[in-house]
Amino acid sequence: MYRYDEFDQRFVDERTAQFRAQVARRLKGELTEAEFKPLRLMNGLYLQLHAYMLRVAIPYGTLNGRQMRKLAEIAERWDRGYGHFTTRQNIQFNWPKLNDVPDILDALAEVEMHAIQTSGNCIRNVTSDPFAGAAPDEIEDPRITAELLRQWSSLHPEFTFLGRKFKIAVTGSETDRAAIKIHDIGLQIVQRDGETGYRVLVGGGLGRSPFVAQELRAFLPKADLLPYLEAALRVYNLHGRRDNKYKARIKILVHELGIAEYRAQVEAEFDRMDGDAVAVPTEEVARIAAYFAPPDLADRMGDADEAARMTAASSDFAAWLEQNTASHRTPGYRGVTISLKPIGGAPGDATAEQMRAMADIAERFSQDEMRVTHEQNVVLPHVAEGDLFRVWRALASAGLDAANKGLVTDIIACPGLDYCALATARSIPVAQDIARRFADPERQRAIGPLQIKISGCINACGHHHVGHIGILGLDKAGVESYQITLGGDATETAEIGARTGPGFAYEQVPGVIETILDTYLDLRLAGETFLGAYRRVGMEPFKEALYAAA
Amino acid sequence: MPKAFKPQILTANDLIDGDTVFWAQSGWTRSVSEARVAQSPEEATVLEAAGQLEEADNRVVGSYLVAVGLETGAPYPLLRREQIRAERAPTFAYMAPESAELTERPARAA
Numbered sequence: 001m002y003r004y005d006e007f008d009q010r011f012v013d014e015r016t017a018q019f020r021a022q023v024a025r026r027l028k029g030e031l032t033e034a035e036f037k038p039l040r041l042m043n044g045l046y047l048q049l050h051a052y053m054l055r056v057a058i059p060y061g062t063l064n065g066r067q068m069r070k071l072a073e074i075a076e077r078w079d080r081g082y083g084h085f086t087t088r089q090n091i092q093f094n095w096p097k098l099n100d101v102p103d104i105l106d107a108l109a110e111v112e113m114h115a116i117q118t119s120g121n122c123i124r125n126v127t128s129d130p131f132a133g134a135a136p137d138e139i140e141d142p143r144i145t146a147e148l149l150r151q152w153s154s155l156h157p158e159f160t161f162l163g164r165k166f167k168i169a170v171t172g173s174e175t176d177r178a179a180i181k182i183h184d185i186g187l188q189i190v191q192r193d194g195e196t197g198y199r200v201l202v203g204g205g206l207g208r209s210p211f212v213a214q215e216l217r218a219f220l221p222k223a224d225l226l227p228y229l230e231a232a233l234r235v236y237n238l239h240g241r242r243d244n245k246y247k248a249r250i251k252i253l254v255h256e257l258g259i260a261e262y263r264a265q266v267e268a269e270f271d272r273m274d275g276d277a278v279a280v281p282t283e284e285v286a287r288i289a290a291y292f293a294p295p296d297l298a299d300r301m302g303d304a305d306e307a308a309r310m311t312a313a314s315s316d317f318a319a320w321l322e323q324n325t326a327s328h329r330t331p332g333y334r335g336v337t338i339s340l341k342p343i344g345g346a347p348g349d350a351t352a353e354q355m356r357a358m359a360d361i362a363e364r365f366s367q368d369e370m371r372v373t374h375e376q377n378v379v380l381p382h383v384a385e386g387d388l389f390r391v392w393r394a395l396a397s398a399g400l401d402a403a404n405k406g407l408v409t410d411i412i413a414c415p416g417l418d419y420c421a422l423a424t425a426r427s428i429p430v431a432q433d434i435a436r437r438f439a440d441p442e443r444q445r446a447i448g449p450l451q452i453k454i455s456g457c458i459n460a461c462g463h464h465h466v467g468h469i470g471i472l473g474l475d476k477a478g479v480e481s482y483q484i485t486l487g488g489d490a491t492e493t494a495e496i497g498a499r500t501g502p503g504f505a506y507e508q509v510p511g512v513i514e515t516i517l518d519t520y521l522d523l524r525l526a527g528e529t530f531l532g533a534y535r536r537v538g539m540e541p542f543k544e545a546l547y548a549a550a
Numbered sequence: 551m552p553k554a555f556k557p558q559i560l561t562a563n564d565l566i567d568g569d570t571v572f573w574a575q576s577g578w579t580r581s582v583s584e585a586r587v588a589q590s591p592e593e594a595t596v597l598e599a600a601g602q603l604e605e606a607d608n609r610v611v612g613s614y615l616v617a618v619g620l621e622t623g624a625p626y627p628l629l630r631r632e633q634i635r636a637e638r639a640p641t642f643a644y645m646a647p648e649s650a651e652l653t654e655r656p657a658r659a660a
Contacts, residue, residue: 027566029608047611049635051568082644097567346644417631418640424631429642478629 044115061089163240203254303386348376416456425473
């Protein structure tokens with residue numbers, strides 16, 4: 001994985017020192033809150049309902065054991081012993097004190113981490129496929145591109161004060177595990193006539209006005225990446241609706257101009273600019289790529305059948321193996337998803353002890369690498385099949401062995417009204433109630449692949465629009481009310497879900513989900529997933545089941 | 551017809567630890583039941599002014615008024631959001647060790 005060079009470290013150290021001075025001035029009263037707020041936000045520090053919240057960047061979700069241990073130390077020393085992994089592949093600490101934050105940032109800098117550009121109207125943490133470098137269907141490791149973009153976008157003078165925040169995701173595979181179609185810009189590494197380049201998508205996003213991204217360029221040569229993105233952002237920035245934040249995202253611009261006109265303007269800007277002055281030298285790309293060279297995995301084919309043997313000894317292990325591991329490009333290895341969705345837990349939360357356990361396991365069994373996923377889990381990308389049983393045992397002893405990846409209890413949920421100052425309703429307790437309702441592992445497996453995504457407000461941090469079942473919590477005259485959407489999809493076949501109808505009370509939601517799933521089980525064809533069944537039969541049977549009695 | 555006035559209290563977040571705080575008789579408290587209640591628009595204006603002074607004094611951030619009910623004899627917010635703030639914790643059993651319980655800070659002298 002990428003390691004800071006001298007410039008990177010100095011940049012982060014200087015920025016941390018600057019923020020320490022800014023906090024000192026704020027505490028002395030030399031800065032008002034109005035003056036301080038944009039400074040703290042640029043360093044990832046929010047003020048939420050109960051406390052400050054520090055959002056720490058985890059570039060494209062990748063971190064090593066040393067970094068995870070530091071997050072655990074921060075959780076214990078300056079927070080309340082846990083952290084929350086987010087749909088942006090970051091981590092949030094919910095209870096830091098303002099006067100401790102400079103020390104936290106110093107601690108992060110010790111392990112090449114920071115909280116810069118995790119807030120504000122800038123290019124945010126670039127996200128990617130959690131199975132990067134491990135997936136068998138990958139053309140190229142997308143993290144090389146993501147790291148290049150991270151360096152290009154960090155404190156980019158032209159794009160530090162955009163009209164609104166800007167999110168970029170990169171995938172190296174046809175199968176989209178990075179939700180690129182719901183990002184401002186999505187990049188898919190593709191090949192054409194033997195040349196590797198990018199398919200560029202633009203204008204995706206959720207929130208108040210959800211859109212699936214449209215194709216801006218079917219094929220962009222790799223060398224043109226930065227000039228082309230610079231042109232795309234420049235056009236957006238010049239048009240930027242700074243008068244109305246609800247119309248300020250690029251998705252609205254693309255929608256209002258139309259993709260053809262936006263494309264024409266981007267191409268014109270691209271032709272006009274001095275691309276060579278912006279393009280990154282090939283030797284720099286090679287320098288970055290070297291950090292992402294495939295790990296030197298030992299030949300473990302000799303004990304590859306051990307996992308299969310152990311399934312006979314433990315049905316729990318067999319279920320976990322089936323549900324939480326994925327194919328790897330190297331024979332004898334698998335990718336492992338550590339579910340942060342135990343029944344009744346807060347989705348994405350991990351205690352300091354669990355973080356240390358994950359660090360230990362990654363160091364011993366996964367080339368010292370972990371990936372935070374946008375589904376709020378953690379991936380061990382390179383685990384030998386012969387080690388899987390030991391990994392499972394180690395995870396189980398830390399309470400990290402939930403065998404529910406991709407099932408009804410693997411729910412995405414934003415912090416919601418239990419933490420977030422913007423939220424209009426709770427989301428975590430809703431997820432917990434649903435998970436308890438469907439706690440039976442056999443029932444979960446009988447239902448099959450399902451993504452429930454919950455947001456506690458229209459900003460859609462919980463990605464509800466693209467949940468197979470989406471749940472949006474709203475405030476109706478001071479009372480929580482939940483809208484349900486069906487048929488959303490965050491993958492390469494992305495779609496925005498459709499509303500079932502009027503909303504439901506907080507207490508009704510688990511029963512509503514049960515009604516939807518019972519309806520699905522009644523009408524599905526053999527082997528048909530929930531999403532497949534919905535696409536075949538449409539909304540009506542579900543609507544009928546939900547509202548007929550009313 | 552003008553809306554009937556609802557009793558109100560003043561809330562904010564502590565500058566240093568971000569804690570939810572309420573304006574009591576002569577300073578900030580972390581207990582909503584101790585909050586000073588404005589029973590009229592004029593009293594609410596006084597509370598608002600106190601909040602602005604406290605922000606200028608660099609003790610709190612983002613002060614605002616919250617409508618409360620008084621049915622139990624002590625003020626309690628009417629809106630769910632403010633009820634959750636008043637409890638100073640999520641509504642579910644989150645992963646907070648008991649040792650992390652915040653200690654009360656003394657209210658500012660009048």
